[in-house]
Amino acid sequence: MPFRRADLADLSYFLAIARHRNFRKAATELGVSASALSHSLRGLEERLKVRLVNRTNRSVTLTAAGEDLEQSIRDPFAAIHDAEDRLNFHRNAPTGRVRINVPDDAATQLLAPILPEFVARYPDVELDICVDNAMIDVTQEGFDAGIRFGGTVPEDMIAQRLSADFNWVIAGSPAYFESRDEPQHPEDLMHHQCIRIRLGNARMYKWEFERGDEAFELDVPGGVTVNNGGASRAMALRGLGLIYIAEEGIADLVALGRLRVVLADWASPGPGYFIYYSSRRQVPRGLRLLVDLIRELRPLGL
Known part of the structure; x- marks a missing residue:
């Protein structure tokens, strides 16, 4: 059965589920409810006439069909998102959503002092800030970037200093x-x-x-x-x-x-705080603007 235009949103939702293996986390990334995500997946499976996900009370796994679909559409959807963000460089007022994962002290001491100015300058950019001291794979968890102390930044990431030591x-x-x-x-x-x-x-x-x-x-x-x-x-x-x-x-x-x-x-x-992100993904313009503002205002020195 060929895909329909209406399937694009549902396929995007499916990718988030496949990435997180968790409906709640996928829903948080997308800014929708877990029930809406479940309804979307169920409708997609019914239209495609194939089960994509196995769900129990404790786990979410992909079926063989789900794994094939995820591998087939992951890169094309990533290219679409990159193209969407590139358009920001042609807009007078940037838009979009930026998700970052930060420890609690970075949220209060590094981000909080600059956020009023950021919102005033870029009112159409939505910042989704997850405060979490656990070390996670920010790419796997669907974040655009993470902030951590310099000595703990994963070696395979691009890192930029945000504060003095x-x-x-x-x-x-x-x-x-x-x-x-x-x-x-x-x-x-x-x-x-x-x-x-x-x-x-x-x-x-x-x-x-x-x-x-x-x-x-x-x-x-x-x-x-x-x-x-x-x-x-x-x-x-x-x-x-x-x-x-x-x-x-x-x-x-x-x-x-x-x-x-x-x-x-x-x-x-x-070492002070560094922001880090994948070298394999287009950096959203909103994230670049956030980094530039932190380095301009220097709430914790630089």
Whole structure:
């Protein structure tokens, strides 16, 4: 049975399902409901008279016919999307949708300060920002780009710097230090309450220290572990414990006296934020404009 013009949208939906193997994630990428996506797929299968997807409560897999269809139409649809975005370079006002995956601190400290200006300049560009500290395959998950610390960017991606490098420090609230002495050496932290960090790859992070020729890591103690910078700051402000955090991310709280940096001479330097995207795909104009604006306004230096 030949494809009809009306099938184009449904085929695009099918590709998102094939990419994610998950209706909810595919629906989020496309900006539609999961039920609408399911209805679209069912109609496509009925018109083509072949099952494309096997669905259970726990999994979504492609049938042999679905795999053949996905392989056949993936590149043509990618070319259509690239052609669509190239038209943006001929418009006075760019349009389109840009999906990016960012960690929580990058969302609040890097993107939030520049977004009002971005929206004012480019009101027809829709930004879909997914805040997620887990390390994911941004291409496989349907994102145009991701933002991560420089040392964690996948090697097969094109990367651009968005911020200056960071100094990682130890900080706590005045309330925390009311009943405790400040640590004088990193090893003193073994007798403190520390708010531990779980990385995006589920690994526990060992706090790093550096002074002159000395450099080492500590698996610090603590009864609370978080994977979110905003949560760790909120807990530290309540006097729960000490946090290991980028100095630039708490500068305002330190200036107000709400947090106090300790062991400053042991601060560990680390790479700043980078945006990364696939070298095999056309970069949307909206994404280029976002990168240009971050580098112009420099919310975290550059």
